[in-house]
Amino acid sequence: xxxxxxxxxxxxxxxxxxxxxxKYPLKFIVPNKxxxxxxxxxxxxxxxxxxxIVSGDSIKCNFTIGDGCTTVLTTxxxxxxxxxxxxxxxxxxxxxxxxxxxxxxxxxxxxxCFTTARYTQKQVFRVLSDSNLLVVDWFTSGRxxxxxxxxxxxxxxxxxxxxxxxxxxxxxxxxxxxxxxxxISECMQDYxxxxxxxxxxxxMKQLQNQVLENVENMMxxxxxxxxxxxxxxxxxxxxxxxxxPSFIASCSxxxxxxVGLIVRIAALTTEPVYQFLRHQLxxxxxxxxxxxxx
Numbered sequence: 322x323x324x325x326x327x328x329x330x331x332x333x334x335x336x337x338x339x340x341x342x343x344k345y346p347l348k349f350i351v352p353n354k355x356x357x358x359x360x361x362x363x364x365x366x367x368x369x370x371x372x373x374i375v376s377g378d379s380i381k382c383n384f385t386i387g388d389g390c391t392t393v394l395t396t397x398x399x400x401x402x403x404x405x406x407x408x409x410x411x412x413x414x415x416x417x418x419x420x421x422x423x424x425x426x427x428x429x430x431x432x433x434c435f436t437t438a439r440y441t442q443k444q445v446f447r448v449l450s451d452s453n454l455l456v457v458d459w460f461t462s463g464r465x466x467x468x469x470x471x472x473x474x475x476x477x478x479x480x481x482x483x484x485x486x487x488x489x490x491x492x493x494x495x496x497x498x499x500x501x502x503x504x505i506s507e508c509m510q511d512y513x514x515x516x517x518x519x520x521x522x523x524x525m526k527q528l529q530n531q532v533l534e535n536v537e538n539m540m541x542x543x544x545x546x547x548x549x550x551x552x553x554x555x556x557x558x559x560x561x562x563x564x565x566p567s568f569i570a571s572c573s574x575x576x577x578x579x580v581g582l583i584v585r586i587a588a589l590t591t592e593p594v595y596q597f598l599r600h601q602l603x604x605x606x607x608x609x610x611x612x613x614x615x
Contacts, residue, residue, distance in 0.1 A: 325349060326382045326541055329363055330387035330438070346370045347350075347380050354595040355393075360610025364390040367429070373401030374440070375434065377409040384417035385489045386425045387404050392607055396429040399461070402438045405474060410439035419452040424524055426605070428598075428613045429589060431514065434473035443479040448490070453522030455605070456480060457598065461591060462506075462513040471505035474498065480519060480583075491519065491583070509587075511565065515584040529574075529582040536570045536584065537606050564578065568593040 324347045328340035343349045348368045355364040374380070386392050402411060419425045427444070434440050447455055458478055463469035475498035480490040495517070497505050509515075520529050572584040588594050595614055604612040 322381075324384055325367075325382040326384075327365060327382070327392075328385045328387070328393045329390045332388055336361050336387075336390040336392065338363055338365070338497050340366075346378050347382070353615075354610075356457070356609070356611025357606075358610075362393060362610045364393045364395065364609075364611075365393060367396055369400070374411045374413070375403050376411055376439075377407040377412040378415045381513065382415045384412075384415065384425070385421045386417065386419045388420035389422050390420065391424040391426075393426045393428060393494070393609055395427075395613075395615075399430040400432045402432060402434040402440045402473070404435050405437045405439045410441060410475070410535055412441040414442075415444045417535070418447045419449070421449055421452050422453075422524075422578065423541075424453040424455075424522070424608055426455040426609060426613070428455065428457045431516070431594075432476075432478075434476055436463065436469050436472040438473040439475050440473070441475075441477045444481070446480075446482045447485070447592040448482060448521065449485050450583055451523055453524040454482070454519065455516065455525065455528075455602075457516065457518065458517040458519075459514065459516030459586070459594065462509065465513045471497075471507075471509055480517070482519070487498075488573065489522075491581060492585075493517070512569075512587040512589060512593050514586070516584075516596055518584040518586070518598075519581065520584075521556075521581040528601070528604055531604060532582060532584060533572055535601065536572045539568075540570060541568075568597070568599070 323400045325343040326340060329336055330339045338351050341349055341351055344377050346369050348370060350366040350368060352364060353440060369421055391519060417425060458480055460476060462471045463473060477496045479494040567589045568582060569587045572582060575581045575583055606612050
């Protein structure tokens, strides 16, 4: 049985929540208006009782975004996944349908898994040819300021997008789990934050073009060889010096004619990721009525 359900439809020409259901451990908050009152957008905040997800929790949600509607799903703080008890995991599952010319923006704060946590997240989106979708999916190494870094047992996040005929448009899964050969920390080096951004639809074209250009410009100067020796007189590999960047981003298109864009990020802390999101997503303010991540 679903833990939560949201339906958004046009009522009097405005995007309106026509159904809002949630039960423990999930709670939805739907403010009357966020930001610009002239913007036709519904904001929905997802919360967990107790301030986080407890071992054994299973949260399942269904969203239906009607034709022409704009909806934001966000959080008020990072999603905390508490320690696993008796090896029990926790999970969140979201299924969403996005109608004609509709826009669904999922822009949460990052997931933070505590020591020994076991967490699975799955998001499935069903879209039409003119649907619009923005998904920010990101997580941290844990409470790294307190010394907890990649100490959780497992983290799995799946994001799937399907067309109206049921054909897959985008399938992605990230899995981190403790292994016998190497730890998660060893694999991640010093990076404490990983993020993925999915951008899809005609209303998102400006954002796609902007992110492609900005990421290329940002990263072009990061991976350059630094040496005091003239290029023609380089003799050994030891004379090369590479500096590890605090923020790495890459992007690529997907789908027919590059209809979608995926951005992947790794960073040493959350702050540069927040800065990137605020800067890149600012162009969506006319649709959303407010600046994301401010």
